[in-house]
Amino acid sequence: MWNEIRGLREGVDYGTPPRQGQPVTLTVDGVEVTVPEGSSVMLAAVEAGRAVPKLCATDMLESFGSCRVCLVEVEGRRGFPASCTLMVAPGMEVRTQSERLTQLRKGVMELYLSDFPEAEIADGWSEFHRTLDDIGIKTHGYGTGRVHFDLPVDDSNPYFLFDPAKCIVCSRCVRACEEVQGTFALTIQGRGFDSKVAASQDDPFMQSECVSCGACIQACPSHALVEKSLFSGGYERA
């Protein structure tokens, strides 16, 4: 449905919503591509067939810039801007792949892995797992440390459950609730490492303002918010 509304190609996530505007031509990894002014470099990269990895972006939602795996290099510019929040400019020369970018993306994914249940890495099929495959990393070098695995699963809702152990705090559910559903039932609570998804005033989902629309389930890249129907024998934490 989203793809129809937005006139996008079926099954492709452009990372950021389409824009209308004057055509802007740039190159992504040498491929010339023309997109409307106001589009993100991430969208242009998809259009050019050079999609960059991403976790917090999806074309249903406005860009947020929090996961930092979509970093790219731009000719004549210092640093590694996030392609989801970077707007296209005429003549821009974008590089989506380099040793340096791979190193940084691996470094970021290692941080995610350091707070993700090890047993859930191997057989997962979520967007998060695909991103791990794309970037080519499955382990981390941080050893033991603080994790979020002890937070309880919230299965109060009859249709879906929330497992905080698998949450990568990308905020997509929060933004989907707000931007797609207009409900504001979810927030990120706490700061820094303590940041976590909370429904209303940290209530169980069923007791919160959640209307069970499912927008957050669709948005979640890591199956932390997931339909119960996928688990026939009941959900068991790995």
Place this chain on the structure above:
Amino acid sequence: MSVTVYVPRDAAALALGADATATAVEAEAKRRGEDVHVVRNGSRGMVWLEPLVEVQTPAGRVAYGPVAPEDVPGLFDAGFLTGGDHGLGHGPTDQMAWLKGQERLTFARVGITDPLALDDYLAHAGYRGLKQALELTPAEIVAQVTESGLRGRGGAAFPTGIKWDTVLKAEAPQKYIACNADEGDSGTFSDRMIMEGDPFALIEGMTIAGRAVGATFGYIYVRSEYPHAIRALRSAIDTAREAGWLGNDIRGSGTSFDIDVRVGAGAYICGEETSMLDSLEGKRGMIRPKPPLPAIEGLFGMPTAVNNVVSLASVPIILDRGAKYYADYGVGRSRGTLPIQLAGNLKTPGLVEKAFGVTLRELIEDYGGGTASGRPPRAVQIGGPLGAYFDESHFDLPLDYEELSENLGIVGHGGIVVFDDTVDMAEQARFAMEFCGIESCGKCTPCRVGSTRGTELIEKIMHGEDKSTNHQQLLGLLDVMENASLCALGGMAHLPVMSALRLFPEDFGLEASHVE
């Protein structure tokens, strides 16, 4: 004839008992039938002498300090009302070596005037800059500020004139000036001293900024830990408005500008400009990606000049004396003066305003008087909690943006914190990471997770656990935080940690060769 006695109202002086001292002076004068008028001025910046009492004599102001209430009768006995000798006396204030060598441009009035008296402000060159500005076009004001070489004193050192030019050229129904008075850096207090000691200078600077960029309203975002500054600002704003220096059609010029004071929410991250704008809008302070720059899309989506207190308070003198006057101070691309805040283990800490180019050694040894403990200084941290550490081999470095950056450090907001040889630099590095973790807004992963992992890795190294593996892992992490974080909190946390590792590997139990 009434004698004027000055007792500071600055928060540092108050913390050291200035109120009781002021009361004692008034009571003792009354008891002795002396006609004394006590003025509560700002601080001269000699923190170790607070409460510093000054007496106005025909030959100028004479200083005594630190004055406790019980010293007051003795001072009267010694004839301090006419500048008489006393054990606490320091002679004429402006001849004191500590003050004499300074180049006080931004702080010209601080400690000298009654901060809340508009007539005192006007008598000391106040509002001369705005009067000049009202004769100039907005573009001419921006050109003056650009030519002065003034760069943002909040930390990022971005040229103020160029920022203003962007706001001036942006077209919008409303524009804003947002003054950043969150002053969160450890060991810094220059913003506070301006707001408490010369609030009209900030108000004048903001009004000039408003005229320069076409903004009719400004906010001052002050941290809640600064109640005296908040009160001083509110009082000065009311006074300025009553006298026609704020509000509609300022002094018949056709220019309108007004200011509101907003109190911060107590988070270090709310000092980062985009987060501050969120907080000003009444939201939880979270980092916004840039672009869009606040100069184009800032407060309530409108073009906004976000500037630090010291940046804005330096503007009146630039307009009054001319861009060249200001630019004649300083070195290289660091023009003008910097109010440097000396703190930590020093005998004589406080506020030193000097032209860029002053060496660390002058600051630490001459002004700071060496360590308070008497032990050798071992490390200094410059530029707040995310600034780099330096060791004694760097003490001859001139303080200037480019020099420090070549030496892998920052000037930041001009705070210098000194540690003696008992400091454990591994613990300092661990603390830097912990600080980053506590203050992280949690939006981006390199900082949200990385700050906690960094703290853990340094702890493991300190405990001797897999030292070289964990050291390598830490270097990789710092690289990711530096280059992949969304804002400078995560993006600068490597500075204190890397400098500690590089200069003091022995504190981590690491070989120097490991760290190179």
